[in-house]
Amino acid sequence: MSPEEQRSHAAEVEQTLREIGRADLVVGIPSYNNARTIGHVVRAVMAGLAKYFSDQAAVIVNSDGGSKDGTPEVVRQAALGDYRTVLATHPLRPIHRLTTPYHGVPGKGSALRLVFEIAVRLQARACAVVDADLRSITPEWMDLLLSPILREGFDFVAPLYRRHKYDGTITNSIVYPLTRALYGKRVRQPIGGDFGFSGRLAAHYLAQDVWHTDVARFGIDIWMTTTAITGGFRICQAFLGAKIHDAKDPGVDLSGMLMQVVGSVLDLMESNYPIWSKVQGSEPVPVFGLEYEVGLEPIRVNVARMLGIFRLGAEELGDLWQKILSPATFRAVQHIAGSPDADFRFPPDVWVSVIYDFALAFHRRVIHRDHLLQALVPLYLGRTASFVLETPESTADEVEAVIEELCLQFERQKPDLVARWEGQG
Amino acid sequence: MDESFQAILHKAWFVVAEQVANFLPKLLAGVVVLLIGFVIARLVRGLTARFFVAVRLDRISDRLGISAFLARGDVRYTVAEILATVIYWLVLLLSFQLLGLVLGLEGLAHFFGQILGYLPRLVVALVIILAGILIGSFFGGAVQVAASNAGFPAAKPLGQTVKYLISFFALVMALEELRIATQLLVATLQIVIAAVALALALAFGLGCKDLAGEAVRRWVSRTSNPSRGEAPSGDEGHPDVQTTTRSSTSN
Numbered sequence: 183m184s185p186e187e188q189r190s191h192a193a194e195v196e197q198t199l200r201e202i203g204r205a206d207l208v209v210g211i212p213s214y215n216n217a218r219t220i221g222h223v224v225r226a227v228m229a230g231l232a233k234y235f236s237d238q239a240a241v242i243v244n245s246d247g248g249s250k251d252g253t254p255e256v257v258r259q260a261a262l263g264d265y266r267t268v269l270a271t272h273p274l275r276p277i278h279r280l281t282t283p284y285h286g287v288p289g290k291g292s293a294l295r296l297v298f299e300i301a302v303r304l305q306a307r308a309c310a311v312v313d314a315d316l317r318s319i320t321p322e323w324m325d326l327l328l329s330p331i332l333r334e335g336f337d338f339v340a341p342l343y344r345r346h347k348y349d350g351t352i353t354n355s356i357v358y359p360l361t362r363a364l365y366g367k368r369v370r371q372p373i374g375g376d377f378g379f380s381g382r383l384a385a386h387y388l389a390q391d392v393w394h395t396d397v398a399r400f401g402i403d404i405w406m407t408t409t410a411i412t413g414g415f416r417i418c419q420a421f422l423g424a425k426i427h428d429a430k431d432p433g434v435d436l437s438g439m440l441m442q443v444v445g446s447v448l449d450l451m452e453s454n455y456p457i458w459s460k461v462q463g464s465e466p467v468p469v470f471g472l473e474y475e476v477g478l479e480p481i482r483v484n485v486a487r488m489l490g491i492f493r494l495g496a497e498e499l500g501d502l503w504q505k506i507l508s509p510a511t512f513r514a515v516q517h518i519a520g521s522p523d524a525d526f527r528f529p530p531d532v533w534v535s536v537i538y539d540f541a542l543a544f545h546r547r548v549i550h551r552d553h554l555l556q557a558l559v560p561l562y563l564g565r566t567a568s569f570v571l572e573t574p575e576s577t578a579d580e581v582e583a584v585i586e587e588l589c590l591q592f593e594r595q596k597p598d599l600v601a602r603w604e605g606q607g
Numbered sequence: 608m609d610e611s612f613q614a615i616l617h618k619a620w621f622v623v624a625e626q627v628a629n630f631l632p633k634l635l636a637g638v639v640v641l642l643i644g645f646v647i648a649r650l651v652r653g654l655t656a657r658f659f660v661a662v663r664l665d666r667i668s669d670r671l672g673i674s675a676f677l678a679r680g681d682v683r684y685t686v687a688e689i690l691a692t693v694i695y696w697l698v699l700l701l702s703f704q705l706l707g708l709v710l711g712l713e714g715l716a717h718f719f720g721q722i723l724g725y726l727p728r729l730v731v732a733l734v735i736i737l738a739g740i741l742i743g744s745f746f747g748g749a750v751q752v753a754a755s756n757a758g759f760p761a762a763k764p765l766g767q768t769v770k771y772l773i774s775f776f777a778l779v780m781a782l783e784e785l786r787i788a789t790q791l792l793v794a795t796l797q798i799v800i801a802a803v804a805l806a807l808a809l810a811f812g813l814g815c816k817d818l819a820g821e822a823v824r825r826w827v828s829r830t831s832n833p834s835r836g837e838a839p840s841g842d843e844g845h846p847d848v849q850t851t852t853r854s855s856t857s858n
Contacts, residue, residue, distance in 0.1 A: 437756060490758065491755075491756060491758060494755055494758060494760065494762070495755050495756070497763075498751065498754070498755040498759075498760075498761075498762035498763045499751065499752060499755050499762070499763070500763075501763065502748070502751070502752070546675075547669065547674075547675045548675065549675070549748065550744075550745055550748060550749075552749070553745075553748040553749060553751075553752050556749075556752035556753065556756060557752050559752075559756045560755065560756065
């Protein structure tokens with residue numbers, strides 16, 4: 183888009199916002215080359231808004247990162263069709279649609295910043311954001327993400343999904359247990375990506391000076407959740423059913439996503455130390471929506487590859503791990519790396535020690551932070567391989583029990599983390 | 608005879624006394640210059656240390672990773688302390704040069720003048736070496752972790768090679784800045800690189816002779832008979848788990 187076109191487009195958006203004036207609801211859909219799936223997402227959002235909030239003024243904002251596959255056109259052309267197929271009554275108020283490119287660091291965070299700006303500008307009471315690559319979104323998601331805010335006075339709604347036991351392993355092995363142990367709230371999907379939040383919280387998000395950091399990229403999800411908790415906002419969860427979205431290429435995504443997400447979690451630990459150091463144990467977070475079992479797409483994992491990278495890391499990154507890990511943890515990791523495939527296990531207590539040692543090394547800047555986060559990748563793969571080998575026949579409930587035990591281990595070892603963090607001064 | 612001997616002694620004594628009398632004020636002035644220089648040096652060191660604390664230089668160096676770098680090199684001083692000490696010695700060197708001038712010892716003054724004149728180059732060379740080590744460490748570490756995560760079996764030696772090569776280039780640049788002959792170093796580097804390349808070529812030629820021959824045979828066979836395909840390669844997946852298309856990364 184040329185500068186002239188950008189100016190013209192910005193003027194057009196400004197004109198639309200002036201015409202809209204105020205809105206009760208704003209739903210943001212960040213996108214980048216999602217033409218294949220975004221049409222379904224927009225239609226589901228429109229149907230949800232028309233069905234559950236027909237008397238509310240609503241705006242759908244597609245914040246696009248410069249898609250080349252015609253994503254904005256798909257958003258503009260997406261239509262609900264015959265309302266009677268999904269609604270008993272015709273919506274009382276029109277649903278506005280805005281599709282606009284965002285500026286700043288390319289990434290989901292910058293896209294959502296634009297959504298926050300528009301929500302604050304339109305004085306929205308409740309907002310939701312949903313990913314553009316969702317294939318399992320239904321109109322009910324709008325009710326589940328927005329109603330707790332409009333009708334129950336909550337400020338933040340985190341998603342709760344049914345996922346395959348090998349899907350979301352960064353969440354299951356690091357982000358959920360660590361966030362729960364640090365801040366004391368059992369938010370099961372802190373980086374789920376589909377959230378509801380109040381206009382008040384959108385204004386709070388917008389006021390933070392984080393938009394040049396990893397928050398502007400993948401770190402936005404964990405930052406939104408953590409900021410809602412540490413800001414003292416009322417939080418809850420909404421059961422959304424299955425999460426089925428575009429498969430990601432592990433070779434491309436793993437390192438970058440792990441670095442940005444874990445980097446954001448560890449960055450947040452720095453600034454929130456006065457808060458998390460005082461938290462003991464954890465408490466459940468209210469859940470809205472009826473929980474049910476769903477059929478899930480199988481996820482295939484290559485354990486041999488994960489074990490290979492873990493063992494190679496033990497050989498080639500040993501000098502870095504020695505600087506990061508405590509001597510006892512380092513010895514335990516080397517022992518694990520030397521065990522044969524048949525007996526391969528990465529025990530929860532060693533894994534928790536690894537994560538806490540990495541958090542401390544990040545805090546103390548023992549090595550460059552990018553290298554530190556990359557040095558975590560083989561360890562994460564080792565732990566994930568162990569998890570897969572431990573649970574080949576386990577049911578969803580059994581897997582959840584394993585994750586719960588890991589969470590409790592994180593909570594048990596937290597006092598040691600606090601003592602060492604303070605000891606460093 | 609006696610008179611002339613006494614006169615000579617008297618004259619000699621007079622000359623020595625005159626010289627001492629002439630030198631004493633200079634010596635006194637020199638001592639005063641040294642004392643004042645010492646006091647000013649200490650004062651400036653204290654003031655600069657306070658200034659660096661006020662502008663939070665140590666926190667900045669923490670953020671830039673310089674403190675961690677110094678700690679890894681067993682340097683037990685903060686960046687602020689190091690800079691304050693450097694300034695302290697600069698003022699002292701100026702005092703020594705002034706001392707030489709006051710005492711009329713031109714050689715001494717010239718010597719310290721030359722040291723002071725050389726200092727900017729020394730500082731630039733030190734900065735080049737420090738930057739080289741930092742950049743070398745950064746890229747060496749980056750190559751090591753990236754190569755290991757990509758499954759490259761010699762990630763550590765590769766990272767170390769990158770680190771030491773960059774540090775070596777920084778050293779050559781620093782020596783050039785110090786106007787120390789670098790031709791010998793550059794020639795040595797060229798010889799080392801050539802020797803490594805030759806060793807690799809020989810190792811490949813001798814060690815992979817059969818493999819290369821086999822590869823060429825297969826290529827010739829394929830080009831002369833394109834219908835014959837190769838057998839599919841084996842599945843590297845775990846026997847219990849299928850090969851991945853979408854592994855443990857989607858969160």
